[in-house]
Amino acid sequence: MNGAEILIDGLRREGVDTIFGYPGGVVIPIFDVLYSTKKIRFLLTRHEQGATHAADGYARSTGKVGVCLVTSGPGATNTITGISTAKLDSSPIVVISGQVATGNIGTDAFQETDMVGLTRSICKHNYLVKDVAELPKTIKEAFYIARTGRPGPVSIDIPVDVSNAKLRNYKYPESVNLPGYKPVKKGNNGQVKKLAEAIARSQKPLLYTGGGIISAEATAELLQLIQKTNIPVVTTLMGLGTVPYDHPCFLGMPGMHGRVAANKALLECDLLIGIGVRFDDRITGPRHTFARQATVAHIDIDPAEIGKNVKTDIPIVGDAKTVLRQLIEKVKPRTNNSWNERTEFWKEKYPLKYKDSGNEPVNPQYVIERLNSLIDKDAILVTDVGQNQMWSALHYNYRYPRKFLSSGGLGTMGFGLPAAMGAAFGNPDTQVVCISGDGGIQMNIQEFATCAINRIPVKIIVLNNAYLGMVRQWQDLFWNKRYAQVCLQRGPDCPDECHGSDENCPTNYLPDLVKVAEANGMTGYRAKTKTEVDEVLKRGLAEEGPVLMEFFVNREENVFPMVSAGKPLSDMMTGE
């Protein structure tokens, strides 16, 4: 067998049935083998970034490893944003890139780029395969590393002569031998006991959970712990869906755009139990102001996360599922007390609010509220990044894990559509809806064609405010409304300094997204008024193939609540 055949055989042995990618000179040998492999579906995206996000969306929604196959040079560099996105959100993907022949490496050959050098700091591990004999072991290790421990992206760079080289006595390894890589599953019993005791002592305990719950498939255990202890819970963007939005103990997402009740609970709790979270700055605000009053327990599979941002009193390294099981066994049942009542009071006192802008323009929050009623209950919602993302996180009724996908850590605009495409490809029987802004959708708009041609039924919602809305919001609140380069309709006739939209602004936004959809063979609908919202959503969601639903929303709507960058969580603006 040659390298290309070994690669495809290895992928099949790892259970790969789907690959996203884009061909090129040095990967022709691999594509040629793939061409006649019936058991692996291949989705040809229109850009390598789209392929990488699609593999990521596939991985997040299915729990399997997403695979992406691209050529060397520009093909490889176009995957960088996708790899980095997957790294920051601990999503297991394997990115296979072609490389120039081993003899040409280092000569600045045509389409040569140092992929291992480029990806070193943005992936969990990477490989340059210089000898076909190392290929079987490399594939085995790459998948093992991507999916175990704290999941993450792994890059495999394969020179073209390695793909063509024959290997006698090919045998796929049955196990890996990685003396330096041994993820810990079980938590230290003593520490778990300490945590159980701390819970028993605590008057004001709070669970703070994140994406680690989803990676470890520990949703059932988390809900069981909450049932046994009635501890109020806040969930990060990456963890949305683990605790249903209407769970009595659920206080919402905390942080910069967190719910008031969630932030108030973080400020007042006396025991903070972080599980599968990384105390990100968007949650904590300035570190020295965060959870000063609380005993901090942190359960995480990655020892390097514990104590990285916030001083931890009870560190527990382990897999969330296993540790939660240990904890459930040790912890004493707890009944509601005045702390529960207090968090309940906050929830009631500070509901999500926004100013109704009448029939026209449409409130973006209203679109999401209506979507809640019209979307399938088990649908997958994929957001882009910015205001659309935060409105979705705040107003969408998430119910299940792996059904709310968003680029959290890297905050990658352009993630939404290709990730939704990958999710739809991996979940053919599930409704997949993508919510994007007009900025983000244009960053990977080439994938409209991919969706249409392959009949991938992604329902695309664009909340169009003709602004890069989140940056505009910051300029509005903190930069004296100096709207520097955030208006996507700004042209040569506009005044030098713009401080907001007025009657002179163009009303026909460019590009005409409905026409773009139609030009790509998709149906497009547009709503400019509140009364049209339901009809567009109903017709769009009922459509068989991919569809675009565009809503002209209130241009200068801001996301609230908000805590300014650099301010402690106590400085919440509610927008009133």
Next chain:
Amino acid sequence: MIEKHTIIVTVINSAGVLARVSGLLSQRGYNIESAIGAPTEDPNIYKLSLVVEETGEHIEQIIKQLNKLVDTVRVTDISHKDNYIVREYIILKIEVNEKKRSDFFELARVFKANLIDVATDHVILELAGTPRKVDRFIEMVKPYGIKEYIRSGEFAMAEYQTPKKGDNKNGD
């Protein structure tokens, strides 16, 4: 408080492993004072000695991040541990004219520095010892006029009872 720490990193002898370690430290904004690495008695194992000047909090993070590398087998911070032999090596070229030569040779003898070459206007010598001894020697020969020197950076070996395999790997 910023402290100097010597960290021994045992890694799998794989392609690009040096770049992985040094890249990791620069990526997270840590300063390396010196780094040396070489293969060991086991051809699959490579050992690196790093000297970093950072706060205790950062040192803890550095050790955890180093441990996180797939190729890392063990990370040991040997600072404040007395069971390690720590050495450094230096080669110096010093301006010494005939008048001062006998004085200088006396100094070199006290430090057990090894003479490599003598020319009319300079001498070249080598010295191995504790980092403190190397520092002290540099200080002592400074008045003669140092033309050039190169230091190896620190490296170390456990004298007795090396920490168990996988030590530090789990963090709790």
